Amino acid sequence: MIDKNSPVPIYFQIEEYIKSSIEQNELRPGDMLPSEREYAESLGVSRMTVRQAFTNLVNEGYLVRQKGRGTFVANQKIEQSLSGLTSFTEDMKQRGLTPSNQLITFHLIPGPKNICEKLEIPEHSPIYEILRVRLADDSPMAIERSYLSANLVKGLTEDIVEHSLYEYIERTLQFSIGTATQTLEATIASEEDADFLHVDVGAALLGIQRLTKLENGTPLEVVYSLYRGDRYKFMIDLKR
Amino acid sequence: MIDKNSPVPIYFQIEEYIKSSIEQNELRPGDMLPSEREYAESLGVSRMTVRQAFTNLVNEGYLVRQKGRGTFVANQKIEQSLSGLTSFTEDMKQRGLTPSNQLITFHLIPGPKNICEKLEIPEHSPIYEILRVRLADDSPMAIERSYLSANLVKGLTEDIVEHSLYEYIERTLQFSIGTATQTLEATIASEEDADFLHVDVGAALLGIQRLTKLENGTPLEVVYSLYRGDRYKFMIDLKR
DNA sequence: CAGTGGTCTAGACCACGGT
DNA sequence: CCGTGGTCTAGACCACTGG
Numbered sequence: 147m148i149d150k151n152s153p154v155p156i157y158f159q160i161e162e163y164i165k166s167s168i169e170q171n172e173l174r175p176g177d178m179l180p181s182e183r184e185y186a187e188s189l190g191v192s193r194m195t196v197r198q199a200f201t202n203l204v205n206e207g208y209l210v211r212q213k214g215r216g217t218f219v220a221n222q223k224i225e226q227s228l229s230g231l232t233s234f235t236e237d238m239k240q241r242g243l244t245p246s247n248q249l250i251t252f253h254l255i256p257g258p259k260n261i262c263e264k265l266e267i268p269e270h271s272p273i274y275e276i277l278r279v280r281l282a283d284d285s286p287m288a289i290e291r292s293y294l295s296a297n298l299v300k301g302l303t304e305d306i307v308e309h310s311l312y313e314y315i316e317r318t319l320q321f322s323i324g325t326a327t328q329t330l331e332a333t334i335a336s337e338e339d340a341d342f343l344h345v346d347v348g349a350a351l352l353g354i355q356r357l358t359k360l361e362n363g364t365p366l367e368v369v370y371s372l373y374r375g376d377r378y379k380f381m382i383d384l385k386r
Numbered sequence: 387m388i389d390k391n392s393p394v395p396i397y398f399q400i401e402e403y404i405k406s407s408i409e410q411n412e413l414r415p416g417d418m419l420p421s422e423r424e425y426a427e428s429l430g431v432s433r434m435t436v437r438q439a440f441t442n443l444v445n446e447g448y449l450v451r452q453k454g455r456g457t458f459v460a461n462q463k464i465e466q467s468l469s470g471l472t473s474f475t476e477d478m479k480q481r482g483l484t485p486s487n488q489l490i491t492f493h494l495i496p497g498p499k500n501i502c503e504k505l506e507i508p509e510h511s512p513i514y515e516i517l518r519v520r521l522a523d524d525s526p527m528a529i530e531r532s533y534l535s536a537n538l539v540k541g542l543t544e545d546i547v548e549h550s551l552y553e554y555i556e557r558t559l560q561f562s563i564g565t566a567t568q569t570l571e572a573t574i575a576s577e578e579d580a581d582f583l584h585v586d587v588g589a590a591l592l593g594i595q596r597l598t599k600l601e602n603g604t605p606l607e608v609v610y611s612l613y614r615g616d617r618y619k620f621m622i623d624l625k626r
Numbered sequence: 627c628a629g630t631g632g633t634c635t636a637g638a639c640c641a642c643g644g645t
Numbered sequence: 646c647c648g649t650g651g652t653c654t655a656g657a658c659c660a661c662t663g664g
Binding site: 453 | 632633634635636637641642643644
């Protein structure tokens with residue numbers, strides 16, 4: 147169960163083991179775990195190593211510690227939905243819907259001023275403009291306009307865009323996405339919107355603007371989305 | 387600077403000292419801190435103790451560690467705006483607007499089923515129902531319907547509600563607010579909504595539902611709000 | 627009372643970054 | 646090469662919980 151000679155840190159191996167035990171329901175919410183000392187002895191490692199694993203899992207919301215009592219499996223993992231920076235694809239899957247795309251336009255254009263400012267690149271720099279209708283269970287859910295710097299995200303093709311852009315960025319380009327600033331507002335469907343989304347003119351739409359940055363702070367993507375008000379709710383957990 | 391005989395843990399004292407150094411601009415974003423070993427020696431404590439303080443500050447977004455280089459003051463404390471659980475009053479002040487209230491109704495009623503379920507109390511338990519129009523710079527911004535258990539939030543009066551409910555809950559009752567689950571969706575103004583908000587029927591409104599819980603997990607408040615789409619945007623920072 | 631998590635020590639070796 | 650953070654050890658005493 148634990149490989150001391152692995153390059154993977156022991157505390158991380160312990161974390162993974164406990165996480166999978168929880169996910170496979172071998173450990174249920176409210177269950178008490180073996181004490182830190184028991185764990186340490188049975189694995190033949192120091193108590194501090196076990197403690198590091200436990201601490202991380204507490205911070206991630208999997209476990210709860212109680213002084214003088216023990217360590218327990220948390221009732222609900224709050225962090226799961228908290229501050230989730232997800233792609234449309236991931237978001238829909240989490241909701242139990244099947245996502246798909248309908249690519250409307252895919253252009254390489256000289257960047258307009260307002261976009262370039264947000265991406266922190268010179269005006270007129272080459273930019274990919276991607277217009278997609280996002281479908282869930284084959285029915286329109288949102289319109290999405292994305293802008294990415296062509297000098298940063300190289301080798302973008304229609305194929306990639308129709309599949310999953312985030313997967314390409316994270317898996318193939320090995321970029322690690324950091325944070326995003328997002329704005330939500332309510333608007334009304336114009337004639338063009340109504341057309342794409344199969345709703346009436348004047349229907350309620352949820353407008354979402356997002357600026358995504360990499361972990362090193364480089365702006366990655368500007369996205370303007372319009373979600374159907376009758377099909378989409380945005381959920382978020384907040385902490386005081 | 388550090389009191390070893392204090393009941394306050396050493397790592398916590400170190401945290402507070404570093405935090406205040408950052409807040410008073412003695413340490414600026416990008417500055418490198420003394421190494422863990424230097425800190426430990428100069429304070430006469432173990433390196434692991436310093437490390438615990440550093441680790442907590444990294445998790446809170448104050449510091450950034452770089453393998454082989456050092457520990458640095460973070461550029462921007464993301465957590466500041468991230469996942470901000472704020473009251474309407476706080477929210478408006480942050481935006482530079484002056485908040486005020488117009489109390490429409492304030493009733494003590496037997497709780498309807500759906501509300502009581504969310505508040506995790508028996509059906510028909512006494513509940514305060516508060517209906518307010520929220521103003522910013524004396525112009526309508528939102529309609530808010532709040533529900534609170536009268537057995538939990540005692541001594542509520544019209545005066546308190548017209549001032550600031552959260553202040554009463556946190557300052558006077560000494561409750562500490564923990565987390566909230568929030569849902570946002572786009573809707574259309576009904577005739578009644580339009581009346582309260584001074585907008586046209588069919589105008590875009592941002593509907594926000596919130597369930598707030600105390601730190602011990604007790605549900606505190608259910609709120610249904612309708613914000614004017616032309617005046618209000620909801621902003622949030624997300625982490626991957 | 628025994629067992630738990632909370633804090634702390636004084637070392638150790640490693641992988642990494644920059645000189 | 647040296648200094649950094651990353652990991653790990655084998656102890657220790659404390660405050661708290663429960664029986």
